[in-house]
Amino acid sequence: MRICSLVPGGTEILYALGLGADVVGVSHECDYPPAVRGKPVVVHSVIDQDGASSAAIDAAVRRSLETGEGLYRVDEDLLLRLRPDLIVTQSLCEVCAVNGGQVAAAVRRLPDRPEIVSLHPHTLEESLAEIRLLGERTGRLAEAERLVAAFRARLQALAGRLAGAGCPRVFCLEWLEPPMASGHWVPEMVERAFGVEVLGRTGQPSRYVTWEEVSAAQPDVLVLMPCGFPIDRTRREIALLARQAWWRTLPAVRDGRVYAVNGPAYFNRSGPRLVDGIELLAGLLHPDRCADLIPDDAALAC
Numbered sequence: 375m376r377i378c379s380l381v382p383g384g385t386e387i388l389y390a391l392g393l394g395a396d397v398v399g400v401s402h403e404c405d406y407p408p409a410v411r412g413k414p415v416v417v418h419s420v421i422d423q424d425g426a427s428s429a430a431i432d433a434a435v436r437r438s439l440e441t442g443e444g445l446y447r448v449d450e451d452l453l454l455r456l457r458p459d460l461i462v463t464q465s466l467c468e469v470c471a472v473n474g475g476q477v478a479a480a481v482r483r484l485p486d487r488p489e490i491v492s493l494h495p496h497t498l499e500e501s502l503a504e505i506r507l508l509g510e511r512t513g514r515l516a517e518a519e520r521l522v523a524a525f526r527a528r529l530q531a532l533a534g535r536l537a538g539a540g541c542p543r544v545f546c547l548e549w550l551e552p553p554m555a556s557g558h559w560v561p562e563m564v565e566r567a568f569g570v571e572v573l574g575r576t577g578q579p580s581r582y583v584t585w586e587e588v589s590a591a592q593p594d595v596l597v598l599m600p601c602g603f604p605i606d607r608t609r610r611e612i613a614l615l616a617r618q619a620w621w622r623t624l625p626a627v628r629d630g631r632v633y634a635v636n637g638p639a640y641f642n643r644s645g646p647r648l649v650d651g652i653e654l655l656a657g658l659l660h661p662d663r664c665a666d667l668i669p670d671d672a673a674l675a676c
Contacts, residue, residue, distance in 0.1 A: 375512060377460045378453065380417050380477060382638070383645035384462035384493055385410055387505050390521055390646045391514040399456045401446075403602070406639065406647075414456060418447050428551040428600065428611055448480040457486070460511065464493045493644065496577045498559045498566070501644040502526075525649045529566060532656055532664070536568045539660050544569040545593035545626075546641070548580045549600055551614050555583045556599070559648060560641055567655035569595065589620035595659055596626035598676070599637035605674050608634040612676050632676045633658050640672060 378399035379385040385404040388397055394409055401417035404410050426434070435445060463477045481487060491511055495501040502522045509518025544564050546556035556564075556574035564571040572591040573583055580601075598608050598615075612634070615621055626632050635641065635658075640651030650669060657668035 375460060376456065376458045377462065377512070378416055378456060378458040379404065379462040381462060381464040381493060382406070383643035384464070384508065386643065386645040386647060387508050388462070388512070391509060391512065391517045393512055393514065396512075398458060399452065403638075414452060416449050416453055416456070418449070420445060420447055428549060428614065432549065432552060448477065450480045450483055453480055454483055457484070458488045461488050461490045462493065462508065463490060495644045496558050498562050498648065501559060501648060504644060505646070521646060525646065528649050529652065532566070532653060535663055536656060536660060539568045539663060541568050541570050542594040542659055543572050543592065544595045544597060544659065545572050545588060545591055546574055546597045546599055548637070548642075550598070550608075550611050553583050553585060553588060554580045556580055559644065560599075563641070563648065563652045563655060566652045567659050569655065569659045585618050585620060589623060592625055594625050594629070594631060596624065596632045597655070597658065598632070598634045599641045601642045602638055604638070605634050605636055605671070608637075609674060609676060630675065633673050634676050635673045636671070640669075
């Protein structure tokens, strides 16, 4: 089978199912596992984010969406040469990855129409269902079931370790300027780590909030996970927050419990590593019980 995966989470699932050799094309954001680097890139962003501030990126995204220009470009000629049997895309967020409509338009040029699987998870359970879906469509259902079972076993073990622990108030910031509260599976991840997400909404899209709302929420722990940003870039932009008048009124700031995390690896993408993200949160929220669960280079105290 020749597979083009145009969404990073889908690529991670395919590799976890043992299908890395069958992946013949990816998106520009597909960077894990490391073996994926060097694969032909079928989708590119039309917005240059290098060196741009959070506010500038947000403004560019809004302009593109308002004008209908789209945020991504599909290399139709390359797609034609790759001749995929299966294309994995998404219909969850038109900002995060190329949407199914663009892919369907590009596929019309192909002489043999490939199957298109569009991922659309909103919760952890739906994310696990997507793993099974790809397992079914690729003849790797047994591998998918084992992957899901291992995911659940780790959650169960974590719950046992955290039994009786308190639940601090947590705010996960998915964009810095303007501020955005987490959505979809992230608030549920906080809950699984024995925390309470104060502004995010499980199963709902990320949403814009005001700094006044953040201040009023008084989180005990502040987790910075801008979509697509590595830790170093998030750390460079921390001044955006520190300049706000309410910054030092937050319990999280006063107690030194502000963390930048690797959002793309553990939170922004639906896929097998969400369980790593839950364990990472548990380590940040309950260091006395779970500090050993924080992956190397996954979080940085700010």
